[in-house]
Amino acid sequence: MRNGEPAVAVDGLVKRFGELEAVRGVELQVAAGEIFGFLGPNGAGKSTTINMLCTLLRPTSGSARVAGHDVVSERDDVRRNIGLVFQDPTLDNYLTGEQNLRFHAELYGVPRALVPERMRQVLEMVGLWDRRGDRVEIYSGGMKRRLEIARGLLHSPRVLFLDEPTVGLDPQTRSSIWDYIRRLKDAEEITIFMTTHYMDEAEFCDRIAIMDQGTIVALDTPEALKAGVGKDRVQIHTDDDGAAIEALRDRFGLEAKVAEGAVTFAVPSGEAFVPRLFAELGVPIRSVSVSRPSLDDVFMSFTGSTIRDAEGSANDWMRMAARGRR
């Protein structure tokens, strides 16, 4: 990969499965060294896109270059330069952690002289060096995922693809996986391309693309996306929530609802609104909090539904498409 060339460059990428158009013309560029997040509900086309970038699926049309190589015509070159961590585990449970990595090293032709040192490095990074001699079948879910990340890094890939790296893990393990991912970015010169449907995780990315029903609906830094929503979330505790909601509607024209035990509504530049609120609401206010929009709000503003609702309908959509094909 030459300097300045993007780590991932995607142009008009389309994937059709029979009648179903899973990916409908995706365009994006990821700079070297970025952590790039792919956000969207299940069934939005994230995994299909990532599979095309990893050379596991052939695009119906469009093109993609990863680490400077075309994913169709230079498949082996792409494969040599990427690391993969899939949604579903791909470890051999009968082998020890170390044996799994050794298998990978041989499979990728890692120069023999470098294997022990490199293996130690990646295992230490994910905190599994002491457990390397244990068979993988006794590893916990989080340990397995960490081992897979270590394995994906073993051959020093330019781009590491992580497909839902934290799905199905408990919150504590999720945050420790994120620690490793961030540490990794500092230690290795690597581009990370990941998919997730956890909003809070997307915040850790340098840039995120929001995908819905096969297309990218938004692509920017998390901050810019949130700023683009243009509204802050205001929560107030009052003596009479019902009266407060009514007053907000009548005097300010705002739709409010009770969420998390507080009257909640969205308004542009929330801090500036607070003095007016106290002056004009006419209902005693006990406390106020103003917060910047979350990625949940971003997703909502671009797709018109929360990610959880979108998940439900996307699944229905996929199911219907699958039924239609039969």
Added chain:
Amino acid sequence: MGTPAPAEAGSVVRVQVPERSVRHDLRVVKIVLHRELIRFWHDKMRIVSTLVQPVLWLLVMGTGLSNLMASGGPSGEIDLKTFIFPGVCAMSVMFTAMFSAGSIVWDREFGFLREMLVAPVSRSAIVVGKCVGGATVATLQGLLIVMLAGLAGVPYDPLLLLEMIGIMFLGAFALTGFGVIMAARIKTMQSFFALMQMAMMPMMFLSGALYPLSGLPTWLSVLTRINPLTYAVDPLRQVVFAHLDVSAELERTFNPGVTWNGWVVPVWLELLIIVALGPILTAVAIWEFRRGD
């Protein structure tokens, strides 16, 4: 390319993945084979359970039917156990080889196959590694059965053991190839076992492992001659009988060889069939894996 690129960035060891080469392919073959051995060694239960069946055939069936023979047939100084011993060896090699091939289905179900298929390596290296690995494991299992020779009245002659192991390896290689062809398309372990039963039982019964192939009705005779396992069982029996001291009449009854329309097929030709079958079946398996790409 192909040379180690030492790290400059801090203490991080940077690795450069080399271009494809024959040397790299050989490393892949070796590691796939190595994994088969590790798994075989770990799975003591499988080693024991694959031993049970041949012992049953040899001791229970062999002894039981020997009595039947003694009352009427020209048994003389030879035991039925001796007769079926080579057949039992071939059978257990076949079972182990097929099970090894079946691990591909297992790997697919548990995701490990994906790890192999996304690597920048040729499919051929993976399939060849799998076939040689399956053959090695099956031969090791066969070695355990050969150790039971004494129970069947077969002498522990080092030369005989070597010959048997050689033939078993050739047969196991072809059989693993056959198993990999079946496993290439199958998605679940259950369907693989069902298919395996369907393929192995007829192969076993039509191979001459359990009865001599002379004087059979034409239909049965034809079926046994097109069964590849026949050409692995007969050489095994030939080498066993070559180390026994039996009368010509007994030899004719128990070790009639395989005939094509009255012509006795020489052992070298039988071995040639088995030797040729291995690479042919492996090539078909490689083709199947490339197609599914």
